Amino acid sequence: MENSTLFKQLSSRLDKLANLPKLDDEKSISKLIEEKGFSRRDFMGWAGAMTSMLMLPASFTPLVAKAAEVADRLPLVWLHMAECTGCSESLLRSATPTIDSLIFDYISLEYHETIMAASGWQAEHNLEHAMEKYKGKYILMVEGGIPHGESDFYLTVGAHGKTGEKHAIEASENAAAIFAIGTCSSFGGVQAAAPNPTNATALSNVTNKPVINVPGCPPSESNIVGTLLHFILYGTLPALDVYNRPKWAYGLRIHDNCERRGRFDAGEFVQQFGDAGAKDAYCLYKVGCKGPYTFNNCARQKFNQGTSWPVQSGHGCMGCSEPDFWDKMGIVHEPLGNRLYHTAFGGLGSDATADKIGVGLITVTAVGIAAHAAISAIKNPKV
Ligand code: SF4
């Protein structure tokens, strides 16, 4: 589609959303930004970065800013399943609020067990009320794997002791869009690691509605907010890979944008943590980095207000945005290269990457890794 046609299409959607009644008259994005010490320039800078992350031309920045401004027109229901709440924490509990986290202060968060004041019966009532009042209109975000089916162990939520699975199915039924936030909700996560005593599974396995996966342990705040803004802008599903992850965020491997990629290409590897290579920011492949097999944008978006990400801090990528990474990407501090075809569940496992092109490329990458490892052993026997 031509950019000008797309611009008109998105503008018209945002105009329609802007005409909907505000769910909370007291709130305005400009007031909130000012209260938190940001300027309009900061906000537009953030909108520009978001525009580029969503792979839109810079001329779409005002539209992304407007999408944030109308975010309060859409109610959001956030459910917790079996998880550690790390995904919520990564977004909401930063020492210094970012504009990403402000968007979550601004939207109409109708239900979120961690941060709402209500508890017990009142909380259950709030959820039922929100699902009824905003039937077909609310966005559903689910955090956590879902214990389901036959098992001695299960999850119950709330005063009626309803199972998590039932909660998730009911909330999915009338949602306008459904997002699985984090690897647990997207793929089962650590709960689903062998032997998986609770039969934990992905949200997409318990509902027959379309689910967009936003994996990561946790996903970055930009990926969570970007997913929300994408839906506000388009009102449709983004382009997805075979694991239903948005391609704008999970279209490239960690390895593709890694700042240590030059070290990898030069055959300069950390051999053990603390060695001279580690101090010189050599490639972490030999101490277990799974960046060549992992699709995510951590190297560009980073965490903690954009300050760092695992490889920058000196630890390899653990593959946390890939399905079953606990079982298929181990051992954490050993390279995967020699065991590509002997994963826990047979076949290519986590190396069966996001698309067919990826499978071809990863094979090339694996060959490259073996070659580089050999070169490195010859060139740098002590490093
Ligand atoms: Fe970066 Fe890991 Fe790739 Fe090395 S193997 S270049 S540390 S992503």
Ligand code: F3S
């Ligand atoms: Fe996870 Fe790897 Fe990013 S471990 S946070 S996908 S660098």
